[in-house]
Amino acid sequence: MTMRVVKSIKTMRALIKKAKAQNKTVGFVPTMGALHEGHRSLVCKCRRENGLSVMSIFVNPKQFGPREDFAKYPRDQKRDELFAKNENVDIIFYPSERLIYPNGYLTYVQVEQYSSRMCGVTRPGHFRGVTTVMVKLLNIITPDVLYLGQKDAQQAVILNKMVEDLNFPVTIKMCPIIRDRDGLAMSSRNTYLTSRQRQEAPMLFQSLKKAKRMIRNGEHNAKKIMRVIRSSIVNNTCGKIVYVVCMHASTLASMKYIRGKVMIALSVKFGHTRLIDNIIINVK
Numbered sequence: 708m709t710m711r712v713v714k715s716i717k718t719m720r721a722l723i724k725k726a727k728a729q730n731k732t733v734g735f736v737p738t739m740g741a742l743h744e745g746h747r748s749l750v751c752k753c754r755r756e757n758g759l760s761v762m763s764i765f766v767n768p769k770q771f772g773p774r775e776d777f778a779k780y781p782r783d784q785k786r787d788e789l790f791a792k793n794e795n796v797d798i799i800f801y802p803s804e805r806l807i808y809p810n811g812y813l814t815y816v817q818v819e820q821y822s823s824r825m826c827g828v829t830r831p832g833h834f835r836g837v838t839t840v841m842v843k844l845l846n847i848i849t850p851d852v853l854y855l856g857q858k859d860a861q862q863a864v865i866l867n868k869m870v871e872d873l874n875f876p877v878t879i880k881m882c883p884i885i886r887d888r889d890g891l892a893m894s895s896r897n898t899y900l901t902s903r904q905r906q907e908a909p910m911l912f913q914s915l916k917k918a919k920r921m922i923r924n925g926e927h928n929a930k931k932i933m934r935v936i937r938s939s940i941v942n943n944t945c946g947k948i949v950y951v952v953c954m955h956a957s958t959l960a961s962m963k964y965i966r967g968k969v970m971i972a973l974s975v976k977f978g979h980t981r982l983i984d985n986i987i988i989n990v991k
């Protein structure tokens with residue numbers, strides 16, 4: 708099948724209907740474009756596991772705050788199309804802003820509590836924008852499987868909760884974080900970093916690995932772990948810490964004593980560029 712670039716909801720629905728009539732499962736990878744190896748890993752898995760693989764490219768204005776980078780977010784339709792074609796994506800859904808949010812748009816979806824923690828503290832409204840657009844995309848594409856990256860772990864937890872609470876018949880698969888050679892998690896926003904910031908940024912993952920080693924060596928006090936992460940970042944970079952947290956990986960509840968499936972997540976700002984990273988570990 709040659710790749711289709713679809714810009715209308717009607718065409719999208721017709722193609723999905725046809726695939727389902729042929730008993731194909733539909734896998735879906737939502738993105739904001741500026742595609743990189745992180746996206747590639749999601750698409751590869753999606754293509755391997757489904758009869759029809761759909762990727763959406765939509766820079767969603769509702770998930771950007773008024774002083775955030777919506778206007779300058781990298782956009783390159785031709786490059787992204789070629790990237791997707793090389794990965795044998797079947798359909799790119801490329802809606803316009805007007806199609807998703809027509810004049811007079813009024814409906815929003817929000818997962819309470821989970822959306823106001825971590826990134827939600829300094830980015831109020833961000834996750835409301837994410838869940839709103841995802842509900843729309845899930846209604847249009849009706850996938851069997853939704854592929855999300857652990858890179859945006861809070862987003863994945865929130866979308867899991869939304870899908871469960873709203874009874875969407877979709878399975879969510881969370882895929883591992885793809886990193887550059889030096890450990891920096893790949894992100895479309897890494898291109899904003901100056902060369903000095905780029906050199907310092909791998910310290911985020913290094914500090915998480917240090918925390919993991921401490922836990923493996925028997926340290927279970929969350930405060931101590933977070934203190935070590937903070938000082939690694941403060942002492943070795945010019946970045947400003949937004950948060951460092953230890954939480955239960957599926958409920959985002961903070962923990963004092965590290966046990967069970969634990970997510971250690973952080974966000975650090977280099978200049979205006981906010982980077983995030985996390986690790987998930989099972990602690991007996």
Ligand code: AMP
Binds near residue numbers: 744748749856858
């Ligand atoms: P974005 O285009 O940044 O909205 O990301 C689209 C999807 O790709 C999300 O599910 C992200 O979590 C995922 N993703 C982005 N970067 C990475 C990465 N480095 N490794 C794995 N998944 C990623």
